[in-house]
Amino acid sequence: MTTPPRLGHANLGLGVGLRAAHFEHILRHRPPVDWFEVISENFVDSGGRPRHVLRQIAELYPVVMHGVSLSIGSTAALDFDYLGKLKRLAREVDARWISDHLCWTGVLGRNTHDLLPVPFTEATLAHVASRVRAVQDFLERPLVLENPSSYVTFAHSTMSEWEFIARLAEEAGCGLLLDVNNVYVSSFNHDLDPAEFIRSLPHERIVQFHLAGHADYVTHLIDTHDHQVADPVWELYREAHRLTGGVSTLLEWDASIPPFPVVHAEVLKAKQFMGERLPAAAAVPAAGDGRSRDLSDAAAPQPSGAAVAAPGGHPAARAAALAGRDGPAGGALAAAPAPHPLHHLRPEVA
Amino acid sequence: MRPPLDIVQQWFQAVVTHPGGVAAGVASPDAQGLVRLDRGALERLVRRSSRLTAEERLSIYANAYYARLLECLGDCFPVLRQALGGEVFDGFAFDYLQRYPSRSYTLDRLADNFPRFLDETRPDRPAADGDRPAADGKAPQPSWPDFLIDLATLELAIAKVFDGPGVEGEPLLGLADLLALRAAGSFATARLVPVPCLRLLRFRYPVNAFYTRARAAEASGPGDLPFPEAAAEQVALSRTDFVVRRYALTPFELEVLGALVAGAPVGEAIAGAAATSALPDDALAAQLDAAFRRWTAAGFFRAADLAQRIGLGQ
Numbered sequence: 001m002t003t004p005p006r007l008g009h010a011n012l013g014l015g016v017g018l019r020a021a022h023f024e025h026i027l028r029h030r031p032p033v034d035w036f037e038v039i040s041e042n043f044v045d046s047g048g049r050p051r052h053v054l055r056q057i058a059e060l061y062p063v064v065m066h067g068v069s070l071s072i073g074s075t076a077a078l079d080f081d082y083l084g085k086l087k088r089l090a091r092e093v094d095a096r097w098i099s100d101h102l103c104w105t106g107v108l109g110r111n112t113h114d115l116l117p118v119p120f121t122e123a124t125l126a127h128v129a130s131r132v133r134a135v136q137d138f139l140e141r142p143l144v145l146e147n148p149s150s151y152v153t154f155a156h157s158t159m160s161e162w163e164f165i166a167r168l169a170e171e172a173g174c175g176l177l178l179d180v181n182n183v184y185v186s187s188f189n190h191d192l193d194p195a196e197f198i199r200s201l202p203h204e205r206i207v208q209f210h211l212a213g214h215a216d217y218v219t220h221l222i223d224t225h226d227h228q229v230a231d232p233v234w235e236l237y238r239e240a241h242r243l244t245g246g247v248s249t250l251l252e253w254d255a256s257i258p259p260f261p262v263v264h265a266e267v268l269k270a271k272q273f274m275g276e277r278l279p280a281a282a283a284v285p286a287a288g289d290g291r292s293r294d295l296s297d298a299a300a301p302q303p304s305g306a307a308v309a310a311p312g313g314h315p316a317a318r319a320a321a322l323a324g325r326d327g328p329a330g331g332a333l334a335a336a337p338a339p340h341p342l343h344h345l346r347p348e349v350a
Numbered sequence: 351m352r353p354p355l356d357i358v359q360q361w362f363q364a365v366v367t368h369p370g371g372v373a374a375g376v377a378s379p380d381a382q383g384l385v386r387l388d389r390g391a392l393e394r395l396v397r398r399s400s401r402l403t404a405e406e407r408l409s410i411y412a413n414a415y416y417a418r419l420l421e422c423l424g425d426c427f428p429v430l431r432q433a434l435g436g437e438v439f440d441g442f443a444f445d446y447l448q449r450y451p452s453r454s455y456t457l458d459r460l461a462d463n464f465p466r467f468l469d470e471t472r473p474d475r476p477a478a479d480g481d482r483p484a485a486d487g488k489a490p491q492p493s494w495p496d497f498l499i500d501l502a503t504l505e506l507a508i509a510k511v512f513d514g515p516g517v518e519g520e521p522l523l524g525l526a527d528l529l530a531l532r533a534a535g536s537f538a539t540a541r542l543v544p545v546p547c548l549r550l551l552r553f554r555y556p557v558n559a560f561y562t563r564a565r566a567a568e569a570s571g572p573g574d575l576p577f578p579e580a581a582a583e584q585v586a587l588s589r590t591d592f593v594v595r596r597y598a599l600t601p602f603e604l605e606v607l608g609a610l611v612a613g614a615p616v617g618e619a620i621a622g623a624a625a626t627s628a629l630p631d632d633a634l635a636a637q638l639d640a641a642f643r644r645w646t647a648a649g650f651f652r653a654a655d656l657a658q659r660i661g662l663g664q
Binding site: 082189 | 411518565589592
């Protein structure tokens with residue numbers, strides 16, 4: 001049987017990751033964004049303003065739920081309490097689909113709150129596929145899984161990441177969230193060809209794209225979500241768009257978050273990479289004032305120079321020094337953290 | 351080397367969360383008990399890249415683990431971090447993560463044990479658990495660890511009230527309802543149902559006032575923020591229109607509210623609190639009248655439960 005494009009999901013257009021810093025702007029100005037993606041964990045337990053805002057936004061825009069704690073690759077038991085909350089929230093906001101990452105986040109009762117890599121072996125594939133099927137049965141909908149950025153690979157892997165992803169999608173019947181920036185970051189870190197990565201995926205199963213900025217530490221890239229999208233990532237996006245025929249595209253910006261119009265303008269740049277029939281605008285509208293401006297002026301400088309300590313030193317090293325012990329080894333390595341898109345919404349206090 | 355997935359994951363976690371870093375993590379008994387691997391042989395399990403060794407690559411995860419969680423804890427306690435300074439706060443937070451690593455799918459619970467941790471690790475804590483009796487057998491005088499614990503408790507409570515269950519959009523018990531109860535002779539026997547976002551806090555240091563000063567200082571730029579002198583402070587937290595509100599309470603008001611929240615009828619709550627107060631009845635009555643007006647205006651109560659007096663179902 002032929003798999004329908006995008007597993008039958010609609011192409012929602014160009015969306016933006018919903019972040020607390022933009023709540024006020026969105027509710028006040030109702031910007032013409034095609035859709036929003038929300039971090040599931042920011043809302044499943046909320047009884048306050050975050051959930052209240054989400055309900056309003058879900059009335060105005062299509063919403064997709066994107067999680068960071070499913071831990072589908074873990075050998076720890078699935079958390080059905082968490083899954084139940086996901087299911088309830090998805091009903092509440094009419095989530096078009098639910099996604100998470102092809103990774104694990106912890107074992108032995110602990111959560112590192114990081115997206116940790118799995119070895120790409122037959123045993124891992126069988127394990128993850130069975131868990132995806134269990135989750136899909138529980139949620140009563142196909143799961144959509146994202147390729148994470150990664151910084152190590154395992155010596156005993158027996159297949160490439162793209163082969164693993166393709167076989168997992170086939171065996172478990174899940175959809176794929178292709179994070180184009182993650183492909184670029186992981187390919188750089190693992191000496192792979194990002195174009196081959198994208199060409200080798202089952203394109204009909206790709207439901208959504210992610211775009212984001214990364215930080216360049218010369219010896220490696222880190223998926224920091226604190227920059228505009230890098231040019232090579234846009235080129236990969238062009239190819240991914242061509243291969244899939246176009247799917248819902250979303251920009252993530254999780255640190256040093258600029259005003260909403262800047263974030264929105266960044267995702268609108270995707271139109272330039274969708275094919276020759278679409279105008280390739282050199283400038284994008286700055287929301288609110290009706291004028292145009294060149295956003296290249298606003299581009300944050302990329303870290304450069306290398307494998308040296310991050311500015312100010314690593315907090316853990318400082319903390320460890322306070323405690324009178326050695327800091328993490330490899331302290332000479334650039335130590336910018338991977339993004340953690342859980343909300344840091346400061347309470348509103350009178 | 352082809353260890354099974356569960357062993358790989360336990361080993362990986364032991365290595366990248368080790369407080370001493372990757373090399374210490376690899377050498378730790380936990381990791382060695384899972385995968386017997388010397389630091390020099392790491393590449394039998396983790397590949398090197400063209401630019402980084404296996405240890406350097408693992409360090410990216412190790413560094414990110416602490417950086418992410420320290421940042422999160424700092425966000426949970428902005429005023430405490432401001433009071434202590436970033437480096438000292440991070441030292442506490444780093445030690446906290448060793449004793450109370452995250453065990454939840456959400457970072458919102460990461461800080462839940464931080465006040466307890468500060469109490470457990472206070473330098474003047476006696477070896478055995480229990481209260482800290484002074485040499486003369488009296489209750490110990492508050493000292494700076496109490497300030498840190500109180501401030502952390504306040505900030506944690508604010509965060510919980512902010513994103514916990516609330517009553518926005520629901521009808522609440524108003525002053526007119528209380529006056530109607532009084533007119534009907536039901537006030538003393540009524541039980542007032544508190545809103546779920548109401549928190550009552552008793553502090554040894556005036557941390558609520560300190561919190562206000564710190565926020566003002568934050569708004570006006572960096573400045574000196576000395577620790578306050580010890581002084582008892584009572585505070586109620588609640589939430590209206592999704593904004594956390596702080597209310598200073600007298601000791602008597604805290605006693606009354608505490609009893610009401612515990613389910614006592616109004617008359618019993620007042621009598622119990624009055625018995626602990628040295629103030630004359632007239633003064634207490636005046637305080638109560640003003641307090642109930644403030645509490646109803648602040649939306650502390652959802653309803654008055656008269657079930658026991660009037661008998662439901664009759």
